[in-house]
Amino acid sequence: MDIIANWIWSDDSDGRGYNLCSIFRRDFRLAALPVTARLAVTADSFYRLKVNGQWLNDGPCRSWPGHCQYDVYDLDGILRAGANHIEAVVRYFGCGDFHRLPQRAGFLAQLEAADSDGNVTVIGTDTEWVAAEMPQLRRNVPKISIQQPPFECFDNSEPEAPVWRKAVLVAPAEGGPWKELKERDCRLLSRREFLFRDFVSAHRVMPAYSTVAVAPHALLFPGDTTVNTSDVLPLLIAFEIDSPRCQEVVIAREGVNVSVNGRSADGGAWHFNEGGNFVVLAPENLNGHCALYGIGFPPESGLTAEAVRDAVLVRFPKLARLAPDRPFCTLNAQFQQSVREFQPLAAGALKLPEREAFLKEFPQAEPLAAGALVDDDAHLSFVLRRAEPVQPGDVTDPEFILYPDDCCAVIRPVEGRDIELCFDLGEQNIGCWNFSLFAAAGTVVDVAAIEYKTPNGALQHTGPGCRNSMRYICREGINRYTAMQRRSGRYVYVTLRNMTAPVRFQSFRLVESTYPVVPAGSFHCSDPAMNRIYEISQRTLKLCMEDTFTDCPLYEQTLWVGDARSESLFAMSSFGAYDLVRRCIRLAGQSLDDMPMVLSQVPTGWSCIIPAWSFMWSYSVYDYWFETGDEEFLREVWPMVKKNLEGAAACVDPETGLFSAPDWNFFDWNRTDCGHRIMLYNSFFHAEALRTAAELAPVAGEPELAEGWLAQRRNLIDALNRVWDARRLAWPDSIHEDGTLSGDVSIHTSMLAALFDAAWPEHQAAVRANTVTPRSELFKVVSPFALFYLYAALEKLGLPGEILDAIGRDYRPMLEVGATTVWENISLHFNPDSDFPTRSHCHAWSAAPLYFLPRLALGIIPAGPGCRKILISPVVNRFEYASGTRPTIHGRVGVRWKKQGRELHIQVTAPAEIEVEFLPNDTTFDFEVILSRSAE
Missing domain, CATH: 2.60.120.260 (Galactose-binding domain-like)
Structure with missing residues (x-):
């Protein structure tokens, strides 16, 4: 138009x-x-x-x-x-x-x-x-999280x-x-009605906490919409508050240290005198990703935000600053210096016992406007809930809420308590909550969702740092509302507060909202666990498809560029979502308008580069071209590919010849120290980005660029192999700023060297051993995201059966606890002391089975750009039979195979324009292969 x-x-x-x-x-x-x-x-x-x-x-x-x-x-x-x-x-x-x-x-x-x-x-x-x-939409609320908009x-x-x-x-x-x-x-996005499967429980819970909180970024830099970690957000808040009695109070905190009358907590609780008390809040750290500084008072304390008086704010304009994340905060000397200068000021302020002393020490203190306080009690009160059994008559017919008809559940007010209802969607989902109820004016409806609870009933809260909840305050009579923010979870908790009359709750449901895809890919085999792993991987990917691929539907809903590279491969293999792949490539590449390399997440107010992600973006361009043969789109984004590599070339350290950058140097959540400019895995990723670009250069119409990029690649590989540790038979993970080699050694560098053909011949045997049978001292892969690259390395080494074994080993623990989606991390590796197996229970970077099961178990392998030719080479020694489909740009390719004695019967369906060729492998040599083909 x-x-x-x-x-x-x-x-x-x-x-x-x-x-x-x-x-x-x-x-x-x-x-x-x-x-x-x-x-x-x-x-x-x-x-x-x-x-x-x-x-x-x-x-x-x-x-x-x-x-x-x-x-x-x-x-x-x-x-x-x-x-x-x-x-x-x-x-x-x-x-x-x-x-x-x-x-x-x-x-x-x-x-x-x-x-x-x-x-x-x-x-x-x-x-x-x-x-x-x-x-009606209250303005004085916190952000949902640093990644998401206001609550x-x-x-x-x-x-x-x-x-x-x-x-x-x-x-x-x-x-x-x-x-x-x-x-x-x-x-x-889609809008589909999704009903709850079950009513789970009802409880009485304590009334809401009362909070005193500020959004530091908005106070110090009003109107600014950047969100960099290297921003410095120094301020102090002090106020008087009256206590109804002498008492010990456990204060909930986010982002702040607290003193009451000059004293910190004693045994986890702060002492309040009867009458007036002087409270000081000081930031725990100044990191620009601290979205809130605040505290919460438990309801039984009688301490309320309304009782706060004479509140003052202290700014530190010489320390406060906005800063892009180059260098990243861990490598940013100016940021670290600001922290060091502020720490003694904050420590001194927390020791001041009274208002007069505080104002003498900080004469620049100014009155804190009432509008500067944000109300954070809705989600905090759920996280700190104290549940008690309901009593007869509290709740009648709660299961009526499950259906959008005229029947109503009745919830009655209880003196000194609120009522909480829990519902189960049956599986994780995402969308907008929709509900209708009859209530008295002022009745509060708090809605919060979680992904997981343990068999003994412990809830895995998202915590105050991620407010996966909302609040609705009722008018008199009928109330109908559809939330404006998409939220995810499986177990949804509705807490009714401030009831002055019975509430008749008519219905509650989810309006599911995802990218409107259909499962063009399918997989079924003789191993039920593998079938279920494929199913939950496919569901995970769908829940992480919006107007882009996203990392997870709950915590962030963010297009992380490295995640999107993997998710693009998964989506092309299972949904044929080529439009979303193009969109993500284009959005990420547009960040080069202002940055030397592609940003880590886009579009965004956070100017953060993860170099590995920038290189993976280059792989996405190659992957999409190889899958579709779309030369027109390649030519559209080709200037971006070149600029990304120009930015990378500027980061090659002249002394070592390795990639060196003051960025967030990250690949996996393993234990290696990433706080250094030279992380060796970045150079491996850089080398592969040069190789893929060199292969694309003739297609993009600039073949003369290929040799220069291949020369850069050879130089990187030589520089990497020169720092091989012959004693430890592996690469160090990093080179420190003083030139010393890191004591950390991970499997990651070896598996990348195997995958990208980057090891000198004399190192290849050790590289293979480190990848296939790693020694105990090597840091292991702990996220399914990095597992994708390990699996790819195993395929490069000719070990497809080991990949199928690894999928079973790595994903079965999710099935054992009833997971309906795949997790961000391998069970217990991320936080071994936690009661919960992972942080995010729905993370599309973990959906690698969508790529490898069709490729290996069905044996559907694209053999050239545009999927004009497909190799059929199933690994048949792990299953008795397998069948399924895999989309291509020309239509679906289907494979069904089954062993019958010493015969292997393979049926292939494929569009007429696709050439199909059977490729024997180690698992098919002992069979007489009988292959038939039909049109799709």
Whole structure:
């Protein structure tokens, strides 16, 4: 569409505040029923669109401000002749996260409708639209997490009719900070009703905590939307608070140290005098990813935020700063110096026993405005819940909530307690919670979700640092609400607080929201565990497919570029999601507009490079071209490939010849020390990025570049092999800044050398041994993400059966505890002292079985660019039979094989344009192979 509409906003603010929300509406008439109608919509930062009262979807898709995208809706069957209206609720987050880089509040829409006579009506956002602030969405809330936007708290207790006024023009379509408006390059997300499988339990719980908290970034740098770890956020908060009695209080804390009357905790509790007390909060560290500094008082203490008085804020402008994460905070001398300077100031402040002494020490203290405090008690109160059994009459017919019909559960108020209900989705999912209930005004509905609980009932909370919850405050009578934020989990807890009358709870469900894919890939074999591993891997990947691939649906919902390389391979093997692969490559490559190498996660306010991720992005370009043969897209992103390698070349250390960068040098969650500029695995990844680019250069029309890149690769490989530790028969993990070799030695460098053909001949035997049968002193692989590269190395070494064995070994522990999705880490490796087997229970970087089971157990191996030829070479000594499908750009390839005595019967279905060739392997030599082929 030719966008001629304007960006608009409501007239209640300058559009640069935190967590703004407005409604926009346009009433119009059409003389005749349109035969075609398209509506383009975008916003900074979120919109929910309704046309003629029908919820169409939420948006926009994530994009960089300089490459802004709009969503397009087909309104056939929705518009009518006569009166129509478009309405959108729009939120401006006003803070940085890992999904977008907000610029200022703005909304843009353009309708184009044509009738049967060829008359075209164009309606774009302008001053004919009306706007109204939405005060029900509370602004003074914390962020969900450093990666996500503000917490959702909708206060409908005193509903007000919108006060409509003419919208205010912000900028023409291309006249503001949003440039290159283009149509969304992927489909809109699904909206499917997903009902809970079971009602699990009801409990009485303690009333909510009362919190005193601030968002340091917003206080020190209002309007800024970056989120770098090297930002320095120094401040002190001090206030008086009255205690109803002399008592010991266990204070909940996030990001701060606390003193009361100049004393810290004694045995985990702080002593409060009856009457006035002086409280000081000082940051535990100054890391820019500390989204909140705050404390919470338990309800029985009688200490409340309302009792806080004479609160003051102390800023330290000479220490506070915004800083890009090059160098990364662990390698940033200026950041470390700021920390060292602030620590004695904070320690001294915590020892001050009274307000007068504090103000004398810090005369720059200023009154803390009430609006600076954020309300953090909703999720904190769930995390610190103290559950008791319900009593007869507390809850009646809770299972009625499972179905969206007219039957209601009844929940009755209990003096001094709130009521909590737990529901089970049956498997992890993601979407928007939707509920309806009848309640008294002021009744609070807190909703929180978790992924896992132990067999003995211990809940694995996400903690205050990730507020996977929301709050809704009821109006009198019927309340219907659909959450605006997508959230994930399996077990969902609904806590009813502040009840003054019985609540009749009618229904509660999830509106599932994922990328709309179908399982084009399938797998089934004689081993039921392998079948289930494939199933939960496929479900995990689907839950981590939004408008991009994401790492996980709960904690971050972030497009991590290294994760996306693996997830792209998995998605092409199981869903054929080529459009999402292209989109992720393009979004990541656009970060090169401002950075020397591709960023670690995009689009984002965090200018963080993980060099391994930048190199994996190059592999994604190669992977996509090899899978599809799409030369047009390769030529589109080719300038990005070259720039990424130019940035890498600038990081080669002239003394050692190795890649050296002051970035977050990370590959796996293993125990090696990553806080050094030279991590050897980066040089292995760099070498492979050069090789793949050299192979692509002739296809992209620049064959002359190949030899230079191959020469750089040879130099890197020589430099790597020169630092081989002959005594330990392995590479050191790093070279320290003083030139000494690290004492840490991991399997990772050897497996990458095997995978990328990077070991000198004299080292190859040891490299193979380190990869296949590693010695005990080598740090092992601990994440399924790095396991993908280990499995690939084993395939390169000709050991496909060992990969199938490893999949069974590494993933069966997930099945043993009933996992419905695959985990971020291998059981107990990440945190061996935890009661919980992993942090994230749904992590798509772990879905490697989607790639290797079709490739090995079915033997479907693309043999050249564009999948024009497929090799069929199943590994048959681990199973009695196997069958399944694997999508290609030309259609599905299916394989079904079964042993019958000494005969191996293989049936192949494939599109006519694909050449199929059987390739014998060690497991098929003893069989008479009978292969048949049919059309798909």
